[in-house]
Amino acid sequence: MSSAPSNETQAPVQNFIRSAVEADQRAGKWGGRIETRFPPEPNGYLHYGHAKSICLNFGLAEELGGACHLRFDDTNPTKEEQEYVDAIIESVRWLGYDWGEHLYYASDYFPRMVEFAEYLIKAGKAYVESLSAEEMRAYRGTLTEPGRNSPYRERTIDENLDLFARMKAGEFPDGAHILRAKIDMASPNINLRDPAIYRIRHASHHRTGDQWCVYPMYTFAHPIEDAIENITHSLCTLEFEDQRPFYEWLLEQLAEGGFFERPLPQQIEFARLNLTYVVLSKRKLIELVEGGHTDGWDDPRMPTLIGARRRGFTAEGFRNFAERVGISKANSWIDMSVLEECMREHLNDTAERRVAVLDPVKLIVTNYPEGQSEDCNAPNHPLKPELGSRTMPFSRELWIEREDFMEEPVKGFRRLFPGNKVRLRYGYVVECTGCEKDAEGNITAVTCEYFPDSKSGTPGADNYKVKGNLHWVSVEHGVEAEVRLYDRLFAYPHPGQRREGDAEDLERNYLDDLNADSKRTIRACLEPSLGDTTAESRYQFERHGYFVADRFDHQVGSPVFNRTVTLKDSWKNSGS
Ligand code: ATP
Ligand code: MG
Numbered sequence: 323m324s325s326a327p328s329n330e331t332q333a334p335v336q337n338f339i340r341s342a343v344e345a346d347q348r349a350g351k352w353g354g355r356i357e358t359r360f361p362p363e364p365n366g367y368l369h370y371g372h373a374k375s376i377c378l379n380f381g382l383a384e385e386l387g388g389a390c391h392l393r394f395d396d397t398n399p400t401k402e403e404q405e406y407v408d409a410i411i412e413s414v415r416w417l418g419y420d421w422g423e424h425l426y427y428a429s430d431y432f433p434r435m436v437e438f439a440e441y442l443i444k445a446g447k448a449y450v451e452s453l454s455a456e457e458m459r460a461y462r463g464t465l466t467e468p469g470r471n472s473p474y475r476e477r478t479i480d481e482n483l484d485l486f487a488r489m490k491a492g493e494f495p496d497g498a499h500i501l502r503a504k505i506d507m508a509s510p511n512i513n514l515r516d517p518a519i520y521r522i523r524h525a526s527h528h529r530t531g532d533q534w535c536v537y538p539m540y541t542f543a544h545p546i547e548d549a550i551e552n553i554t555h556s557l558c559t560l561e562f563e564d565q566r567p568f569y570e571w572l573l574e575q576l577a578e579g580g581f582f583e584r585p586l587p588q589q590i591e592f593a594r595l596n597l598t599y600v601v602l603s604k605r606k607l608i609e610l611v612e613g614g615h616t617d618g619w620d621d622p623r624m625p626t627l628i629g630a631r632r633r634g635f636t637a638e639g640f641r642n643f644a645e646r647v648g649i650s651k652a653n654s655w656i657d658m659s660v661l662e663e664c665m666r667e668h669l670n671d672t673a674e675r676r677v678a679v680l681d682p683v684k685l686i687v688t689n690y691p692e693g694q695s696e697d698c699n700a701p702n703h704p705l706k707p708e709l710g711s712r713t714m715p716f717s718r719e720l721w722i723e724r725e726d727f728m729e730e731p732v733k734g735f736r737r738l739f740p741g742n743k744v745r746l747r748y749g750y751v752v753e754c755t756g757c758e759k760d761a762e763g764n765i766t767a768v769t770c771e772y773f774p775d776s777k778s779g780t781p782g783a784d785n786y787k788v789k790g791n792l793h794w795v796s797v798e799h800g801v802e803a804e805v806r807l808y809d810r811l812f813a814y815p816h817p818g819q820r821r822e823g824d825a826e827d828l829e830r831n832y833l834d835d836l837n838a839d840s841k842r843t844i845r846a847c848l849e850p851s852l853g854d855t856t857a858e859s860r861y862q863f864e865r866h867g868y869f870v871a872d873r874f875d876h877q878v879g880s881p882v883f884n885r886t887v888t889l890k891d892s893w894k895n896s897g898s
Contacts, residue, residue, distance in 0.1 A: 337649035356388025364406035366604035371456030377644035380419035391424035392728040399527035413627035468508035598815035600625040634870030634886030682721035749778035803881040
């Protein structure tokens with residue numbers, strides 16, 4: 323794994339798919355044309371796993387001067403919705419990719435799919451099956467035993483055409499018949515034992531309405547979609563490897579029928595993204611939302627792309643992540659810290675620095691005149707003077723972090739304790755004089771005195787050598803904000819799987835592995851320059867991490883910030 327900082331442009335890492343595609347281009351296969359596609363089914367929101375596929379498909383096309391299609395694989399009417407279509411479009415665009423004119427809907431191909439099904443019937447390569455689903459299963463055989471031919475397999479072409487026409491016309495209930503490819507019931511690959519290609523489904527489709535009551539099976543539809551769109555390389559995840567022979571068989575038949583020209587699209591499989599501390603399956607994501615375990619699909623803890631955006635993750639971070647995890651042919655797990663580090667690197671480069679006190683206690687500078695204030699100058703980025711600076715008002719009463727004061731310091735503590743000197747970053751050196759307490763003994767304020775000749779940026783500043791360097795916000799000028807401290811959604815790396823030390827027979831429910839502490843909402847105090855920041859602006863809050871103004875809840879006058887990621891990996895030694 324590369325650990326190059328993100329401010330260097332990373333040369334693409336070679337992988338077997340890129341090599342194969344480049345070789346095809348060099349050899350002039352498809353006339354040197356490269357056309358890939360990202361084909362989501364609009365039955366849920368895109369998740370981090372999809373980002374890997376999007377970056378691969380769009381990234382390759384971009385690099386090699388090809389095109390990448392965004393295609394909605396909307397062939398299953400019952401689970402698909404326009405809401406998902408819109409969200410998917412928004413997320414792919416957010417990742418920074420452009421499909422140009424290549425936006426397609428598989429449902430637009432329904433008429434051609436029916437035409438191809440009829441062609442297969444006429445060519446003696448498909449038949450109408452009338453066994454029940456259960457009987458079909460019994461005839462199919464097993465991995466070790468061949469299947470048997472159905473009694474309906476030898477129906478005449480005319481009978482098949484008639485039955486298929488009546489299926490289309492709505493004469494039969496769901497499940498009464500099914501159209502199957504006629505290949506080989508004894509094939510060692512179960513997927514070639516006369517797979518189903520069309521089924522009856524009396525259901526309304528989100529785009530075609532009630533026009534159809536037969537719908538193509540995914541395995542039939544997908545190769546056809548690729549071929550209609552002149553896709554060159556059809557990149558998919560490993561679970562489709564066993565489907566490849568059918569993909570090729572089907573397109574060969576249709577090429578023989580004169581419908582498509584060779585070379586036909588080529589399917590290549592790669593390992594899906596598995597990421598620790600989250601779940602990446604639409605079914606489980608739906609359960610998380612419907613069970614109220616998160617605040618909806620775009621909850622910043624959700625591993626969805628709309629959640630990532632609200633979390634403050636960046637498109638550049640995802641692209642770097644996709645490069646870094648690479649493409650392989652073997653399934654493996656990627657640790658969440660890799661994704662977080664990619665976000666951190668990009669944010670470290672680009673996010674301006676600001677000051678926020680998350681757990682405020684008052685610091686009173688007793689020798690600073692009441693009612694007075696003055697500006698301190700703070701750079702927006704320590705390594706990028708071109709990003710400029712802003713001023714922070716200093717005054718007699720400041721907010722500091724409660725943990726930056728200890729009445730009785732532990733060994734090694736370098737921050738505020740009576741008698742110790744620290745620098746208030748961008749401001750003065752102060753010496754702690756003590757603290758004030760309420761009747762219960764809780765500390766209500768810390769007191770100190772400042773050295774007027776110690777201000778940062780003045781010649782006198784160098785005369786003071788102190789070890790602590792604290793951030794602060796003027797009480798009078800600071801802006802109160804809601805801050806949501808997000809953390810990992812699950813407390814364990816492989817939600818729902820056995821852990822070391824678990825009993826042999828212990829089955830965990832992944833929901834039991836949720837991190838109870840994944841969201842904490844606090845009131846914090848921000849430096850005044852954050853008072854007019856806009857939604858989705860990202861900052862590093864010094865010493866705390868990266869934060870983003872919430873996309874929906876943040877408003878000028880009532881700021882809401884989400885923690886994107888801490889400054890360092892706090893999970894490294896968590897022992898889980
Ligand atoms: P899920 O498995 O979460 O239900 P899916 O694979 O059914 O999702 P699709 O809408 O079919 O969802 O996915 C669109 C594309 O994204 C497919 O090409 C699929 O291979 C790819 N994809 C889905 N999940 C991952 C993943 N974890 N890693 C890489 N690619 C993925
Ligand atoms: Mg799928």
